[in-house]
Amino acid sequence: xxxxxxxxxxxxxxxxxxxxxxxxxxxxxxxxxxxxxxxxxxxxxxxxxxxxxxxxxxxxxxxxxxxxxxxxxxxxxxxxxxxxxxxxxxxxxxxxxxxxxxxxxxxxxxxxxxxxxxxxxxxxxxxxxxxxxxxxxxxxxxxxxxxxxxxxxxxxxxxxxxxxxxxxxxxxxxxxxxxxxxxxxxxxxxxxxxxxxxxxxxxxxxxxxxxxxxxxxxxxxxxxxxxxxxxxxxxxxxxxxxxxxxxxxxxxxxxxxxxxxxxxxxxxxxxxxxxxxxxxxxxxxxxxxxxxxxxxxxxxxxxxxxxxxxxxxxxxxxxxxxxxxxxxxxxxxxxxxxxxxxxxxxxxxxxxxxxxxxxxxxxxxxxxxxxxxxxxxxxxxxxxxxxxxxxxxxxx
Amino acid sequence: xxxxxxxxxxxxxxxxxxxxxxxxxxxxxxxxxxxxxxxxxxxxxxxxxxxxxxxxxxxxxxxxxxxxxxxxxxxxxxxxxxxxxxxxxxxxxxxxxxxxxxxxxxxxxxxxxxxxxxxxxxxxxxxxxxxxxxxxxxxxxxxxxxxxxxxxxxxxxxxxxxxxxxxxxxxxxxxxxxxxxxxxxxxxxxxxxxxxxxxxxxxxxxxxxxxxxxxxxxxxxxxxxxxxxxxxxxxxxxxxxxxxxxxxxxxxxxxxxxxxxxxxxxxxxxxxxxxxxxxxxxxxxxxxxxxxxxxxxxxxxxxxxxxxxxxxxxxxxxxxxxxxxxxxxxxxxxxxxxxxxxxxxxxxxxxxxxxxxxxxxxxxxxxxxxxxxxxxxxxxxxxxxxxxxxxxxxxxxxxxxxxxxxxxxxxxxxxxxxxxxxxxxxxxxxxxxxxxxxxxxxxxxxxxxxxxxxxxxxxxxxxxxxxxxxxxxxxxxxxxxxxxxxxxxxxxxxxxxxxxxxxxxxxxxxxxxxxxxxxxxxxxxxxxx
Numbered sequence: 055x056x057x058x059x060x061x062x063x064x065x066x067x068x069x070x071x072x073x074x075x076x077x078x079x080x081x082x083x084x085x086x087x088x089x090x091x092x093x094x095x096x097x098x099x100x101x102x103x104x105x106x107x108x109x110x111x112x113x114x115x116x117x118x119x120x121x122x123x124x125x126x127x128x129x130x131x132x133x134x135x136x137x138x139x140x141x142x143x144x145x146x147x148x149x150x151x152x153x154x155x156x157x158x159x160x161x162x163x164x165x166x167x168x169x170x171x172x173x174x175x176x177x178x179x180x181x182x183x184x185x186x187x188x189x190x191x192x193x194x195x196x197x198x199x200x201x202x203x204x205x206x207x208x209x210x211x212x213x214x215x216x217x218x219x220x221x222x223x224x225x226x227x228x229x230x231x232x233x234x235x236x237x238x239x240x241x242x243x244x245x246x247x248x249x250x251x252x253x254x255x256x257x258x259x260x261x262x263x264x265x266x267x268x269x270x271x272x273x274x275x276x277x278x279x280x281x282x283x284x285x286x287x288x289x290x291x292x293x294x295x296x297x298x299x300x301x302x303x304x305x306x307x308x309x310x311x312x313x314x315x316x317x318x319x320x321x322x323x324x325x326x327x328x329x330x331x332x333x334x335x336x337x338x339x340x341x342x343x344x345x346x347x348x349x350x351x352x353x354x355x356x357x358x359x360x361x362x363x364x365x366x367x368x369x370x371x372x373x374x375x376x377x378x379x380x381x382x383x384x385x386x387x388x389x390x391x392x393x394x395x396x397x398x399x400x401x402x403x404x405x406x407x408x409x410x411x412x413x414x415x416x417x418x419x420x421x422x423x424x425x426x427x428x429x430x431x432x433x434x435x436x437x438x439x440x441x442x443x444x445x446x447x448x449x450x
Numbered sequence: 451x452x453x454x455x456x457x458x459x460x461x462x463x464x465x466x467x468x469x470x471x472x473x474x475x476x477x478x479x480x481x482x483x484x485x486x487x488x489x490x491x492x493x494x495x496x497x498x499x500x501x502x503x504x505x506x507x508x509x510x511x512x513x514x515x516x517x518x519x520x521x522x523x524x525x526x527x528x529x530x531x532x533x534x535x536x537x538x539x540x541x542x543x544x545x546x547x548x549x550x551x552x553x554x555x556x557x558x559x560x561x562x563x564x565x566x567x568x569x570x571x572x573x574x575x576x577x578x579x580x581x582x583x584x585x586x587x588x589x590x591x592x593x594x595x596x597x598x599x600x601x602x603x604x605x606x607x608x609x610x611x612x613x614x615x616x617x618x619x620x621x622x623x624x625x626x627x628x629x630x631x632x633x634x635x636x637x638x639x640x641x642x643x644x645x646x647x648x649x650x651x652x653x654x655x656x657x658x659x660x661x662x663x664x665x666x667x668x669x670x671x672x673x674x675x676x677x678x679x680x681x682x683x684x685x686x687x688x689x690x691x692x693x694x695x696x697x698x699x700x701x702x703x704x705x706x707x708x709x710x711x712x713x714x715x716x717x718x719x720x721x722x723x724x725x726x727x728x729x730x731x732x733x734x735x736x737x738x739x740x741x742x743x744x745x746x747x748x749x750x751x752x753x754x755x756x757x758x759x760x761x762x763x764x765x766x767x768x769x770x771x772x773x774x775x776x777x778x779x780x781x782x783x784x785x786x787x788x789x790x791x792x793x794x795x796x797x798x799x800x801x802x803x804x805x806x807x808x809x810x811x812x813x814x815x816x817x818x819x820x821x822x823x824x825x826x827x828x829x830x831x832x833x834x835x836x837x838x839x840x841x842x843x844x845x846x847x848x849x850x851x852x853x854x855x856x857x858x859x860x861x862x863x864x865x866x867x868x869x870x871x872x873x874x875x876x877x878x879x880x881x882x883x884x885x886x887x888x889x890x891x892x893x894x895x896x897x898x899x900x901x902x903x904x905x906x907x908x909x910x911x912x913x914x915x916x917x918x919x920x921x922x923x924x925x926x927x928x929x930x931x932x933x934x935x936x937x938x939x940x941x942x943x944x945x946x947x948x949x950x951x952x953x954x955x956x957x958x959x960x961x962x963x964x965x966x967x968x969x970x971x972x973x974x975x976x977x978x979x
Contacts, residue, residue: 082911082912082914084912085910085911085912088910088912089900089901089902089910089912089913090900090912091911091912091915092896092912092915092916093896093899093900093901093912094896094899094900094916095896095899095900096832096899096900096901097900097901103828104832106828107828107829107831107832110826110828110829111823111829111832111899114822114823114826114829115823118819118820118822118823121819122815122816122819125786125787125790125815126812126815128790128794129790129793129808129811129812132790132793132794132795132796132798133793133798133800133808136729136793136794136795136796136797136798137797137798137799137800138730138797138798138799139799142795142796142797142798143797144729144730144731144795144796144797145731145795145796146731146732147734147795148731148732148733148734148735148736149734149735149736149737149738150735153791154735154738154784157783157784157787158780158783158784161779161780161783162777162780165776165777165779165780165822168776168822168826169772169773169776172772172826172827172828172829173769175827175828176765176768176769176772176827176828177765179827179828179831180764180765180768222515223515223516223908224515224516225515225516225517226516226517226518231515232513232515235514235515235911236911238911239911240910241514241910241911242514242908242909242910243910261762265601265605266599266601266602266605267599267601267602267695269760269835271835271901271903273832273901276831276832277831278760278831278832278834278835279760279762280760280761280762282689282695282696282761282762283601283689283695284688284689284690284694284695285689285694285695285696287761287762288762289762301901302901302903302906303903304760304834304835304836304903304904305599305760305835306525306594306595306599306602306905307602308522308525308593308602308605309520309521309522309525309593310521311521311525311903311905311906311907312521312903312905312906312907312908312909313521313908376520376522377588378587378588378589378590378607379522379588379589379590379607406604406605406680406681407605408605
């Protein structure tokens with residue numbers, strides 16, 4: 055389609071039409087690795103699968119456009135020519151077996167043709183055999199987790215959170231949010247830690263979820279696969295060239311469904327090796343000794359960070375939660391109650407509610423966030439300092 | 451059977467002498483016309499409520515960022531918009547048409563089960579109240595999408611339970627309505643009206659009613675399992691207890707796909723009545739239209755998993771559902787070719803019903819063609835759960851079902867009210883709806899292709915312009931429907947007196963009786979040659 059209308063002309067027409075109503079998007083630039091301004095077709099493909107989708111779409115579009123033009127040329131000619139106001143007298147023909155067979159058989163043949171054309175792509179998409187790297191992807195409310203299972207980088211694991219600050223999103227709370235996000239070309243499609251993979255290698259993703267169904271969608275890599283809690287599904291991609299590829303969660307997963315983007319960074323072999331080394335060092339440095347005895351202030355400070363990454367979406371920075379949907383931690387019975395009950399709910403979640411299990415966090419992180427909650431927002435719990443050992447013991 | 455008709459006649463006689471007036475006329479209604487009228491007003495009210503939800507969420511989406519609603523309330527809006535439109539607006543509207551028209555078109559004195567008919571209708575207002583009231587319970591209305599996928603729907607607050615009860619009640623209402631329709635059509639046709647002489651609207655409703663009877667219990671099963679998962683510790687959809695979240699989707703879509711045709715087949719029926727009337731030429735291929743309708747209905751049971759290509763089916767599963775789905779294009783094509791062939795060398799005039807019918811064919815076909823694109827599994831994987839899908843199903847549900855409902859209303863309004871509607875206003879309604887509809891939904895194709903997921907409260911800046919256009923279109927479309935309300939009220943209150951057969955060329959028993967249709971019609975069945 056792109057060649058019928060000059061891309062530039064179309065874009066400015068759209069912008070002009072939108073401008074009659076609003077003044078957004080004049081300042082906005084294309085997103086590197088993501089959508090372009092007023093993009094109106096599939097994203098530029100970055101591998102064979104996405105190219106296949108492109109080709110199929112282009113082909114089908116034209117078939118559909120031709121059928122559409124054919125059928126409606128006849129209809130509109132008829133509307134013009136066979137109208138009473140032009141003196142048309144109605145004919146009295148009906149039922150013609152020949153015609154009816156023709157217009158059943160011809161579409162059938164077209165459909166069979168289209169089916170055959172698409173079959174190869176279906177098979178290619180599902181072929182996850184012989185990967186160079188296998189990564190487990192876990193969907194959480196509302197972030198993604200990556201575990202490098204097999205291949206270069208085995209053992210690396212991290213969570214990937216939205217990096218766009220709330221100050222750019224919430225106009226109600228931050229009056230200058232609009233100007234800030236207009237200056238951010240990767241608004242809502244940026245993360246703190248992207249999935250890093252080697253370019254031109256077959257990457258198999260084994261995909262699951264921790265709470266509800268999510269869906270892993272990266273348009274330019276031609277991949278979309280639901281993440282289903284309790285089940286493993288697999289999919290694969292190959293990023294032909296190094297670069298950034300952005301995507302998003304596409305299965306409604308609750309409140310922050312729109313705020314758990316995906317960023318895949320494909321690196322050249324050498325760069326990827328370097329990244330793996332650095333990442334492993336970093337993980338060692340971050341790995342905490344669960345037997346360390348912490349001071350209240352240090353642990354609570356660490357806990358505030360854990361809280362900001364994992365809890366704030368529901369329980370809010372104020373600790374007041376969202377009335378009716380997510381309980382407040384300020385003055386909460388659990389938080390002010392027995393230490394072990396508090397640890398238990400963090401490890402096991404609460405059945406039938408949105409409170410998930412957070413046993414994926416380390417002993418130190420859990421101890422830190424529990425300690426933080428027991429001291430923040432005016433909370434004064436009895437056991438207000440919970441050491442990592444207590445969490446470690448409770449896991450058994 | 452003659453016994454049933456006999457009883458019915460007695461009944462009608464009682465009423466002729468003493469039928470209740472005031473509020474009793476409506477609460478105790480057993481007359482198919484009164485009940486049909488209530489269905490139609492109910493569904494129009496719900497169309498406005500569902501539309502209000504849509505306009506609120508479109509207001510939030512007018513610009514990037516979060517301005518007027520929170521993301522959790524946004525999700526409630528998208529969910530309730532879908533539930534209200536599907537179960538509150540479109541489905542009851544078609545039942546309203548069935549109530550009014552089926553007895554008139556087959557020469558029956560009323561529906562087969564008059565009191566059950568009353569009950570099927572009066573179940574709907576409490577269900578609607580439950581749905582709307584769920585906004586005001588702690589945690590608000592359900593925010594799990596109209597598809598209420600587990601386990602997200604298991605997480606929801608009490609609003610979800612209210613929605614489950616509402617769906618149960620509406621399901622019961624639909625099943626009763628369908629049994630009534632099937633019984634009426636099969637047993638109460640005028641002498642001489644064989645099945646293959648029935649008007650197409652009656653045919654499409656007969657098939658639709660069977661679909662409803664087949665699939666509403668399936669939905670009831672799915673939401674009951676959901677209810678017990680939520681409250682009674684079962685794990686139908688919880689992998690931790692040996693269940694499977696994807697099973698919910700299989701059950702839901704085994705209901706959901708036939709449901710899609712439940713909402714479009716009667717629309718095909720209405721359009722098949724209108725085109726021949728205004729082309730002054732009989733329908734080109736009556737029997738092939740009947741067979742095509744039946745084929746679509748049968749195919750609808752074996753394509754459900756095309757809504758689930760991204761759940762990770764085996765290759766063979768994807769191929770089967772892809773091929774089966776593509777096949778639906780064949781009978782649907784037959785229908786469109788038939789309408790065009792009916793128009794061909796006719797002697798056409800373009801009153802509002804005809805405009806909406808032609809608008810239906812034109813715009814619905816676009817939805818059909820994007821349906822073919824979506825049926826192709828590898829492309830569906832690219833487009834699933836993006837705005838492309840939102841565009842697709844609004845092209846078939848709004849430009850399809852809703853346009854046909856408008857067409858049908860304008861077509862039969864003279865018969866219902868005894869007055870001609872205001873043709874000039876009707877045309878305004880059509881052109882405003884057509885332009886604003888496309889302004890609203892056409893850009894959604896672009897957004898979807900560019901990768902904007904559906905059910906997003908906020909989106910990247912690059913999608914801003916199209917979203918702004920969509921919102922403007924949505925308000926325009928929503929406000930245009932007030933013209934329709936005005937036309938209908940005006941027509942009820944007065945206007946040029948309608949002849950028995952105001953369209954001249956219209957064929958069918960309903961045009962042999964006076965306008966407005968008297969309270970009791972066909973007490974003595976007409977004879978069809």
